[in-house]
Amino acid sequence: MSHQRYPSHDPVKEPHSISLKVLRLSRPSLVTQYPIDPPPSVGASIKPAPIPASLAYHSQVASNPSPFLLSPVVNLPISFGSAYVGETFSCTLCANNDLPPDAAKNIRDVRIEAEMKTPGMGAVQRLELGPPNGQPEADLQSGDTLQKVVSFDLKEEGNHVLAVTVSYYEATETSGRTRTFRKLYQFICKASLIVRTKVGSLKAEDTQGYGRWVLEAQLENCSEDVVQLEKVVLDTEPGLRYRDYNWEASGSARPMLHPGEVEQVCFVVAEDGTETGVEVTPDGRIIFGSLGIGWRGEMGNRGFLATGKLGTRRVAR
Numbered sequence: 001m002s003h004q005r006y007p008s009h010d011p012v013k014e015p016h017s018i019s020l021k022v023l024r025l026s027r028p029s030l031v032t033q034y035p036i037d038p039p040p041s042v043g044a045s046i047k048p049a050p051i052p053a054s055l056a057y058h059s060q061v062a063s064n065p066s067p068f069l070l071s072p073v074v075n076l077p078i079s080f081g082s083a084y085v086g087e088t089f090s091c092t093l094c095a096n097n098d099l100p101p102d103a104a105k106n107i108r109d110v111r112i113e114a115e116m117k118t119p120g121m122g123a124v125q126r127l128e129l130g131p132p133n134g135q136p137e138a139d140l141q142s143g144d145t146l147q148k149v150v151s152f153d154l155k156e157e158g159n160h161v162l163a164v165t166v167s168y169y170e171a172t173e174t175s176g177r178t179r180t181f182r183k184l185y186q187f188i189c190k191a192s193l194i195v196r197t198k199v200g201s202l203k204a205e206d207t208q209g210y211g212r213w214v215l216e217a218q219l220e221n222c223s224e225d226v227v228q229l230e231k232v233v234l235d236t237e238p239g240l241r242y243r244d245y246n247w248e249a250s251g252s253a254r255p256m257l258h259p260g261e262v263e264q265v266c267f268v269v270a271e272d273g274t275e276t277g278v279e280v281t282p283d284g285r286i287i288f289g290s291l292g293i294g295w296r297g298e299m300g301n302r303g304f305l306a307t308g309k310l311g312t313r314r315v316a317r
């Protein structure tokens with residue numbers, strides 16, 4: 001996450017007594033440990049068992065016929081990584097008192113504020129800092145830290161800018177002054193899932209001629225991580241109902257999507273026959289509603305994506 005430090009608004013140009021560190025909060029990943037085959041002996045017709053020290057877990061072949069690759073060791077991210085639409089971006093903001101213990105200055109009323117600039121919003125959105133029961137300001141002794149956590153739901157692709165402002169009161173024995181500085185942190189948010197939809201008409205089930213349609217959607221994992229789909233639901237407009245024909249309806253396992261893989265889902269949408277009826281737009285389109293997709297990442301981190309309004313043009317009967 002690249003950053004640029006903006007100069008202080010103080011009339012006197014000198015180093016600040018407070019430094020700011022911004023660290024992204026990410027889940028760790030499990031370390032893989034591939035077994036190493038021992039060198040084959042001369043004339044041996046049976047492949048020898050892997051060396052026990054090269055296995056992720058020490059177990060007998062009878063209980064573990066195929067060596068398990070995931071070890072109990074976890075890896076922390078070595079870089080910022082990728083940010084994807086549908087995930088929650090979280091980071092910790094740390095304001096540190098860098099003065100030596102014998103300094104003649106006292107640091108009081110340290111405050112951190114954060115804002116997020118997204119591609120689709122003209123205005124900057126102010127962010128709430130956690131924990132919610134924490135004090136907004138703090139007095140910091142030498143070596144002390146004021147730490148806040150900020151979270152933001154990523155809903156758009158493109159360039160995001162996190163702006164962090166730190167203000168504090170620098171007091172001496174005879175005077176004092178308020179000092180402020182601001183830093184910008186920029187990162188790119190990428191698409192996590194690509195959703196392609198197609199709508200087809202079905203025959204009416206009864207003589208009243210209520211409309212029925214089949215809604216198909218292809219979900220492509222365009223991220224760099226393996227995800228497991230948790231749910232795919234259709235938030236229908238008034239006057240419509242739908243039937244789910246996916247893994248939850250059949251009781252099958254939730255699908256796993258590796259990078260680049262595609263899962264196809266299907267719904268049957270129908271008029272519910274209520275007095276309100278189905279609203280038709282001036283251009284003759286029926287709006288079904290929006291599709292909501294929920295998933296989990298490799299380490300259980302949640303993601304959710306909602307499409308725009310889906311629909312079809314009404315065919316005269």
